[in-house]
Amino acid sequence: MTPVIEIQEQADLRAAVAALGARYGREYFVAVTREGRHSDELWAEAAKLGYLGVNLPTEYGGGGGGIAELSIVLEELGAAGCPLLMLVVSPAICGTVIARFGTDAQKQQWLPGLADGSLTMAFGITEPDAGSNSHRITTTARRAATAGPTGAADWLLTGRKVFISGVDIADATLIVGRTEDARTGRLKPCLFIVPRDTPGFEYHPIDMELSAPEKQFELVLDDVRLPADALVGDEDAGLLQLFAGLNPERIMTAAFALGFGRHALAKAVDYARTRTVWKDPIGAHQAIAHPLAQAHIELELARLMMQKAAHLYDAGDDAAAGEAANMAKYAAAEAAVKAVDQAVHTLGGNGLTREYGLASLVTASRVARIAPVSREMILNFVSHQTLGLPKSY
Template structure:
């Protein structure tokens, strides 16, 4: 079992990232913060040193995202570019793919999106219909399909697309991952109109016989789910970090307000009706962080199975804690909680994302009920 107590190096990193977050604050410019975080080595802290990274793991990267979120300036693409795509390429990519992509992902000069969700294949990845077939004459791959709710495609240099290829022996379809550069012919995107206040936009993607060279395939064609979940477990850990940071930010604003706002003779924070729900929110966030740290530690130690269970639990706990913290923060401020001045109202919608994406809380409960508790499946 990895240690949960943070090292001195982790504490120093947390302090440094928190200082960076405070300099940018809630009204941050995404590009400016991304650039500065990259120059300081924070974006690639989990990537191998030989390719320009910091040589750390998901534990360090999740810490960075949590602290930026706590300062009110989370970088959503950290979940995708270094955590999912960078991890998959570092673990399974060819030497050429590592040299071509990892240094840029580490220093922030290149960004990669991740495309798995489809209109008819959300939580059930076995229903993915985006297919890839190899052209015998050239060895090229041809991809056809659709993806939805894919973040940051407009600012990403490429998208790591999850497709399916036919097993030569059984004919059954198995997942494979392909690097698709943004301007590839036949690769089209349409922005989805979201009622969500976020710097990163959401897109629907269409792949119409997209031709890719043989070396666009990441890893082994037969590795299947192993490679896919190598990216999905860090995604869940990083989503937990995103949620915990957001919850901490909302809670801090509420605590500050409760200390200063006086209605009768004492600040409202002196009243248990205000104080106790805020204390409960703090406890929930701390418990979620412990599970997130456990999940990151297991993943970094190479325990993919243990990390899968813990990462799902961490994402569930963090999403629930975040929603409750934001709700209580807004309620503590009353009418002020809905003003632009205090910046909490927009978090009401954002907090829901941590319950919904990248996997719903109901699917996590399904996972725990049949994978952990051994109960029969309902599907």
């Protein structure tokens, strides 16, 4: 299932990652999850093969590709039934932001490790009272009264974050906070690197019905003291830097959704080919075949939009990429939900058994609809930004 619009190197990458995923598969993913472990073996092998940092600059050990290549990695692992969620946050969001806006010291400290998988970084933006409104973020940073070891004033970071993936295994978390603009007095977004062992940085697991090796956490920051160089990039370019990470997040979420949508569809198609109740396999009946064909079409269409978004982003067209990334995330999530639902219905009672492994995807497929931004907020974005309709808020 190689898209014709991919260049040969991308097609080769897709085939190679698919082969890696096939060696692990859904059984590995389920076993790791049930045992309360992480996908360490798959992460290590993907790192050794150079897949984790395929989007990062070559001078820091990356592959020199872009989000287009990294989305291929996540999609194919998902299609094999063993997605690596930390690909979304560590190299895609955090690695991209640091590569584009970080200081030379930050790039040297973090990018080689993010590229070879020896370091991981979580991303903290969501707050309990802010929802999808980034303007309501209450995590704030202020300058400390006394200077730090470098002579510059340290930062004091205070706030809460929720639904932050993989904090327990991440070496640091890229936190979105707000600082006061000295000229206007208004709060503006800024990003800070907070190592996991920083005093005052607390994280607590959130009990989720979602079955995945990566856990979700609530973060509590109570006057967490950070050195001046914890700030990523320019203090006055926070919004630009923030969206530099959010667009790849949406593209990678689309890849995540497409992967498990394809995985579910493949299970259903195999079952429809072999399950015989009357004379012919059930896949011979149009009531079974047509919904599966429609699910395949919608997944392929969503992939095209994802590839468009990745191409625009990698070409540096942030404005157009923002629109396309939102559309891709929306289309992929809807296609994945439909594919999973149809797969379960195709298998009937078997669709809810552990043997076939589709039931857990019912919950997982909803994640792509609500995170990192709900489908309703994407429809708001398109109606306002693309169609020029007025806001209701």
